[in-house]
Amino acid sequence: MLITNRKIAPPADDKRWKIVDVTMRKQGYSPTALIETLHTIQESFGHVSGEALEYVANSLNVPPSKVFGVATFYNLFNMIPLGEHVISLCTGTACYVKGAGEVVEFMREEYGLEMGQTTPDGKLSFVVARCVGACGLAPVMILDGKVVGRLSPDQMKTRIREWMSHDE
Amino acid sequence: MSPTTPLIKTFTIDGKPVSATEDETILDVARQNGIDIPTLCNLEGLTPTGQCRLCMVEIGGTNRMVPSCVAKPDEGMEIVTDSERLLKYRRMIVELLFSERNHICAVCVTNGHCELQAMAQRLGVDHIRYGYLHPRFRLDGSHPRYEVDHNRCILCGRCVRVCDEIEGAHTRDLRNRGIKTLVITDFDGRWGESATCTNCGKCVHVCPTGALAEKGKSVAEMAKQRHFLPYLVMRRKGLKK
Secondary structure: OOOOOOOOOOOOOOOHHHHHHHHHHHOOOOHHHHHHHHHHHHHHHOOOOHHHHHHHHHHHOOOHHHHHHHHHHOOOOOOOOOOOEEEEEEOOHHHHHHHHHHHHHHHHHHHOOOOOOEOOOOOEEEEEEOOOOOHHHOOOEEEOOEEEOOOOHHHHHHHHHHHHHHOO | OOOOOOOOEEEEEOOEEEEEOOOOOHHHHHHHOOOOOOOOOOOOOOOOOOOOOOOEEEEOOOOOEEEOOOOOOOOOOEEEOOOHHHHHHHHHHHHHHHHHOOOOHHHOOOOOOOHHHHHHHHHOOOOOOOOOOOOOOOOEOOOOOEEEOHHHOOOOOHHHHHHHHHHOOOOEEEEOOHHHOEEEEOOOOOHHHOOOOOOOOHHHHHOOOOOEEEOOOOOOOOOOOOOHHHHHHHHHOOOOO
């Protein structure tokens, strides 16, 4: 916990921190820059580390607990590195009713992944979201950032298999 | 009318004619008139957030219910605070709170001093219709004087607000969302290692249940003291009387 108007040195000599610094500088190091800065970290590093949270909290003078609360509230941020490919499945009410549960089962049986897990080879991560705000598309899944909706659970399984095989 | 003159609104609560100034909420006015609307997350001196939903009231002529702690009345409103429907929902809310974590009063430090327990008694909740989730949260006893038992927490956010608004430390906040929500200290660390906590203990005393308690208290020994809160609010606003 530091109270200073001076710029704090980034946690490591890594060029990616410069991108993060640019975001904060653009906002005049205002505490309201928190979410945007976290976005930049997520995009540059692929995840938001504890080290990053501390750097943001100290740079923007935002309470540590608030930074942690915001970073864990939004599904857009993940605290541990994800795999090369990410399937994000919505298990909100509408998607659940439309059969998202079957896809959860499928991921367990086919890839051995529980919610939030990554395969040991780091290829695939399975994350779940509690409503992505597109209930009209239920059931929704996001395959590497591409939103796929309005499929039956069986069609979803086929789509996941296709999506997985393209990489190999 | 000069711009500084407060606009007085007149309306009724449970048939009783009452009046409110511009910035008073329905709950404020009800309390001034001796009408006791049940609340759990609300505490005099802290910003109302309307999150426990126990203070919901009905507005005549509409099917809507509004949280009275944050809703402002309108001229001519007919407010009902104790209809059958409201009582049904209030009981449901309390039952859900009981089922979500572990609220076994018989072994709790605040047994007999607990707001959740008192609310259940007041609303006549004598059984829980929902399955108990009984999660297993780890206790944090790292602080030299206080301890936190998340199994007793109802996530009312009073500790978060008192730490932010009154103490100014903002040591606490909530992490995650939904069923995974948890009160945290700093970067979700151990309380005893907090860099921001001033050890003031306000959070312990505003906590409605046994989630936050002083160490060394046994069953039913943890009575909370809250008289300091309105006083502190007054002092810190510079309104010395």
